[in-house]
Amino acid sequence: MHDDIKKAVEVLKNGGIILYPTDTIWGIGCDATDEKAVKRIYDIKKREDSKSMLVLMENPALLDRYVDEVPEVAWDLVEISTTPLTVIYPGAKNLAANLIADDGSIGIRFTKEDFTRQLLQRFRRPIVSTSANISGEKSPDFFDAISEEIKDAVDYVVEFRQEDRSSSKPSSIIKLRPGGQIDILRK
Numbered sequence: 324m325h326d327d328i329k330k331a332v333e334v335l336k337n338g339g340i341i342l343y344p345t346d347t348i349w350g351i352g353c354d355a356t357d358e359k360a361v362k363r364i365y366d367i368k369k370r371e372d373s374k375s376m377l378v379l380m381e382n383p384a385l386l387d388r389y390v391d392e393v394p395e396v397a398w399d400l401v402e403i404s405t406t407p408l409t410v411i412y413p414g415a416k417n418l419a420a421n422l423i424a425d426d427g428s429i430g431i432r433f434t435k436e437d438f439t440r441q442l443l444q445r446f447r448r449p450i451v452s453t454s455a456n457i458s459g460e461k462s463p464d465f466f467d468a469i470s471e472e473i474k475d476a477v478d479y480v481v482e483f484r485q486e487d488r489s490s491s492k493p494s495s496i497i498k499l500r501p502g503g504q505i506d507i508l509r510k
Contacts, residue, residue, distance in 0.1 A: 324438060327483045332445045339478035340364060342469065344487065345379065345452055346436035347407045347494050348462055349469055351477060352379070355449035358419040364451060365421070367476040370458035372421055377409050377430035379452045381443035389417050389429065389449060396503045401433055407494035408432065411508070413501055422451065432494055438483055454493070462493060 331341045338360050340353050351367060353360035355378040365372045380386070383401050386393055391414030400410060415422075415429035423429055432452065434440055443450060454462040455469045463469045466485040474480055496508040 324441075324483045327481045328438070328442050328445055331442055331479055331481055334479040335446050335450065340367065340476070341479045341481060342455055342474060342477045343439070343442070343481040344436075344466075344484040345439050346432075346434045348464070348491050349455040349466055350452040351455050351473065352450045352452050354446075355418050355422055355451050358421055361419040361422045361451060364453060367473065368453065368456070368458045370453075374458070375424040375428075375430065376422060376451050376453040377432055378418065378422070378449040379432055379434050379439055379443060380449050381434055381440045383433055385449075386412075386431070389431070390414055391416055394499050394501070394503045396505065397499055400497070407434075409494045409496045411496065411498040413499065418449065428498070430496065438481075464491065 331343060334341055335354050338357050340351060340360060340363055342349065342351055351364055353364055390412040393412065397410060397412065400408065409430045409432040411428050411430045413428050415427055418429060455473050456462050465488055495510055498506040498508055
């Protein structure tokens with residue numbers, strides 16, 4: 324795992340794209356502050372850039388660096404969540420402009436999974452996390468279900484957990500609106 328993290332961090336620092344296991348499903352990722360790398364992910368996925376992607380972070384204490392104003396309820400949601408939860412926050416900042424939704428929001432998930440947590444700690448910036456599939460196709464349940472087209476398009480494929488067949492599913496998604504209103508987008 325250590326070598327995988329070291330290689331992945333090197334690729335990310337050089338503006339590259341990685342294919343990696345997350346706390347939910349396998350994802351395609353890059354430096355969330357690098358507009359060119361984010362554009363490459365949209366191209367790889369054949370996805371419209373109007374459909375925003377989320378970012379992974381390992382520490383809620385860093386949230387203020389990337390969101391203008393964190394609604395108080397957000398801290399409670401992050402603290403009590405026992406399963407992967409993506410929260411869409413208003414007022415994104417300090418991220419690639421093409422990663423931020425038209426309404427200025429950004430989806431952020433705090434990972435507790437060991438590999439991604441260590442990767443984020445070493446990289447010291449948020450990482451894009453989007454499912455490892457072409458837009459509109461089914462998200463792959465396991466590494467072996469990821470298309471060769473995706474595998475060939477990235478700069479580094481993480482070896483860790485390629486044999487893992489544990490059941491996984493995408494995160495729940497909620498959107499926080501100014502004033503603390505919550506919309507549930509995916510359970």
